[in-house]
Amino acid sequence: MSSDIINLTGGIDVGNGYVKGMILNTDTGVRDRIDLPSAIVATPRQSPKVPLEDAEAAQTMNDAEEDFYNRLDASFSSPLVSDSDRRIFGRSALSVRGSVFSEFEVHDGHASKADQQLSKILVLGVYAAKALRDYVREHDALPDHELRVKVRTGLALPISEFVARRYGYAGEFIGSKGSAVHLVTIKNFNTPVSIRLEFVDVQVVAEGASAQYAISDKGEPLADALLTDLRSREVDVLPGVTGADLVAAQNTIGIDVGEGTVNFPVFTNGRFNAEAASTLDMGYGTILENALDRQDEAELRFTSRKQLADFLQSTPSVLQRNRHQRAVVLVEPDVKHLVEQIRRSFSETLSQSGESTEVVYVYGGGSGPIKDELYPELIRAAGDVPVLYLDARYSRHLNREGLFLAARAAEEAAEAAAAAVEQVAAENSRRAARKSEKASA
Numbered sequence: 001m002s003s004d005i006i007n008l009t010g011g012i013d014v015g016n017g018y019v020k021g022m023i024l025n026t027d028t029g030v031r032d033r034i035d036l037p038s039a040i041v042a043t044p045r046q047s048p049k050v051p052l053e054d055a056e057a058a059q060t061m062n063d064a065e066e067d068f069y070n071r072l073d074a075s076f077s078s079p080l081v082s083d084s085d086r087r088i089f090g091r092s093a094l095s096v097r098g099s100v101f102s103e104f105e106v107h108d109g110h111a112s113k114a115d116q117q118l119s120k121i122l123v124l125g126v127y128a129a130k131a132l133r134d135y136v137r138e139h140d141a142l143p144d145h146e147l148r149v150k151v152r153t154g155l156a157l158p159i160s161e162f163v164a165r166r167y168g169y170a171g172e173f174i175g176s177k178g179s180a181v182h183l184v185t186i187k188n189f190n191t192p193v194s195i196r197l198e199f200v201d202v203q204v205v206a207e208g209a210s211a212q213y214a215i216s217d218k219g220e221p222l223a224d225a226l227l228t229d230l231r232s233r234e235v236d237v238l239p240g241v242t243g244a245d246l247v248a249a250q251n252t253i254g255i256d257v258g259e260g261t262v263n264f265p266v267f268t269n270g271r272f273n274a275e276a277a278s279t280l281d282m283g284y285g286t287i288l289e290n291a292l293d294r295q296d297e298a299e300l301r302f303t304s305r306k307q308l309a310d311f312l313q314s315t316p317s318v319l320q321r322n323r324h325q326r327a328v329v330l331v332e333p334d335v336k337h338l339v340e341q342i343r344r345s346f347s348e349t350l351s352q353s354g355e356s357t358e359v360v361y362v363y364g365g366g367s368g369p370i371k372d373e374l375y376p377e378l379i380r381a382a383g384d385v386p387v388l389y390l391d392a393r394y395s396r397h398l399n400r401e402g403l404f405l406a407a408r409a410a411e412e413a414a415e416a417a418a419a420a421v422e423q424v425a426a427e428n429s430r431r432a433a434r435k436s437e438k439a440s441a
Contacts (some may be wrong), residue, residue, distance in 0.1 A: 006131050006147060009411055011154040011403025013210070014038060014119045016104040016260030016285055017306070017365060019090075020400040023130045026411075030134055033397075034126055036070045036090030037306060040118065043099040044085045049073055049092070052189050054142050060188070061136040071188065072129045078182035080120040080172060086187060089125055094306065103304075106260035106285040112161055114169045123173070127151050128184035128195040146194040152201045152411050154210070154403030159263045160279035162206040170202035201414065203406040207279075208256035208263035209272045210402030211363055211395070216247065217405055223247050226388045238386055246388075249358040253349060255342065255378070256399070257366035259285030262342055264349040268356065276352040280345045284309075284366030287334035291327075298326040313369060335370055343377045350382065360387045364399075368392025 010023030012034075021034035051073075052060060061068060070090030077084060088096055102118050105111065113119040131149045136142060153173075157165055174180060182197040205213075215222060223243030230237050250270040256263040260283045266276040288305035295302060300323065302308040308327065316324035350357060360382055367374070371389060378387050390398075 004148070006134065006149045007152075008127060008130060008149060009152040009404075009407050010127070010130070011210070011400045011405070011407055012123050012126060013156055013207075013397075013399040013403055014113060014122055015258055015365065015399075016106050016113070016283065017258070017309075018396075019122050019126065020397050021126055022400050022404040023127065024404075024408075025130070025134050028134060028138065030137070032130055032133070033400075034069050034130075035397075036126075037094060037103075038118070038122060039093045039101065039103045039306075040087045040089055040121060040125075041093040041096040041099045041101050042085040042087050044083075049088060049096070051187065054189050054191050057136050057142050057189055058140045061133045068133055068188075069126055069129050072125055073187045074125055074128060075185045075187065076121065076124060076182070077185075078120075078124060079175065079180055080124065080182065081117060087121060087125070089122075089129075094304070103306075104260060106283060106289055106305075112158070112165070114157055114161060114165050120172070123153070123155065124182050124184055124197060127153070127197055128186060131195050131197075132186055132193055142189060142191055142193055146196055148196050149198070151197055151199045152407050153199065154203045154205060154405075154407040156205050156207045156210055156399060156403060158261050158279045159206045159208065159265060159274070159277045160281070162204070163274050166204035170204050173199040173202050175199075201407070201410050203403075203410050205403055205406050206263070206265060206272060206274070206277065207258070207261070207399060208254045208265035208364075209267075209277070210400075210406065211256055211398035212252065212254050212265055212267060212272075212361070213402035213405055214398040215361060215363075217401070219247050220244055226390065229391070230386075230388060241386075246359060251353070251356040251358045253346075253353060253357055253360045255346060255360065255362045255364075255367075257342070257362070257364040257370070257374075258283045259366055262345065262364075262366075264345060266349060266353045268353065273353070276349065278345060278349050278352075280341055282338065282341060284338070284369060287331055287338050290334050291331045295330060298330045300326060300330065302327075309369070335373055339370060339373045339377055342374060343381050346378060347381050350385070357385050360385055361390060362387065363390040363392070363395030365392060365396035367395065 007026045008023055009026050010021055013020040015038060017038055019036050019038050024031045071092045072089040075084050075086045131147050135147060184195045186193045220243040223246035227243060252267045254265040262280040262283055264278045266273040285305055288308050312327055375389050
């Protein structure tokens with residue numbers, strides 16, 4: 001049995017709609033960017049999917065980056081998972097029939113992701129998939145032994161839960177005195193593969209705040225692009241302001257529009273201000289769920305909110321135009337309601353943060369579909385504070401990048417502390433040697 005340990009450091013943004021992740025194998029330098037629906041299918045019986053031949057592993061792992069994560073088939077033995085059912089992940093889960101489909105609830109009063117088993121299964125699954133993928137890419141074959149993996153990760157909680165729940169949430173993965181072991185058995189191939197995950201460090205960051213860290217890290221190139229985009233629509237906006245001025249801003253508000261929540265992270269003097277920040281307990285997915293409940297009125301037959309979202313954001317063919325228009329009309333009242341709730345929450349947050357606010361950033365996966373309705377309302381509510389609306393095609397990934405930065409910063413701090421301890425030990429050893437030499441002389 002190999003004693004080699006795979007070391008992974010990543011940021012996993014478990015959203016109500018999608019899991020966005022970035023994981024680095026610190027041994028090989030291979031980095032994966034992960035994007036899959038936050039959905040699984042559970043089956044206590046034989047998987048409905050036919051396993052692949054072991055010889056196909058190398059080809060499977062070298063496909064497009066996200067493919068294996070979206071076809072993962074695994075079972076779990078972990079204190080975080082209450083049963084040993086098989087789970088099929090991501091896009092593959094959307095097409096499996098006859099099994100128990102699970103996704104996050106986004107209706108009013110839905111349970112925290114920290115309390116839902118689904119969030120933990122998704123985190124364990126993607127790290128196990130990354131470990132196996134890297135092993136196969138290096139060896140061109142499945143392992144003949146259990147893989148051992150040490151994990152450092154950044155995770156997120158809504159702002160409303162962050163202060164009270166962050167240590168407990170991290171502790172669930174690490175266990176008492178770092179004792180928790182999570183065994184994931186991947187069953188995509190004829191030969192099952194076991195991956196033993198141990199979490200060395202878990203950094204929990206407030207949702208939205210992690211995106212702000214990523215915006216700061218991207219620096220002037222992103223800031224310049226935002227100003228160019230803004231000025232393409234409003235010629236005289238922010239005269240004399242440069243990208244460097246935006247990067248230097250220490251007092252900001254973010255509006256992170258997600259599927260189940262909207263978070264309003266506030267930074268004061270460059271530090272996250274939990275007292276002024278807030279969470280709206282609804283998001284773009286909430287309005288889609290509400291629309292699904294009324295779809296019979298419009299003679300529509302969508303089976304999930306993801307299906308409705310994809311249809312709304314697609315360009316309809318000639319044969320789809322009538323249905324597309326009915327779908328637009330179906331969600332319109334709920335879009336207006338969500339926009340009004342965001343505007344009110346933003347106004348309250350802005351008043352809490354005081355007159356020091358320099359700039360407002362809008363981002364998140366749910367921000368794109370409602371931009372035309374939301375942006376004008378935010379501009380009016382903000383007064384003379386500039387509002388920069390990021391393109392949702394890349395802004396939906398900002399939280400994962402910020403979480404990755406948090407995990408890497410913790411890793412670098414741990415390495416520096418270990419190096420300092422070694423340096424002190426070496427110096428003490430040298431002193432002891434010199435004393436011994438003097439004594440013997």
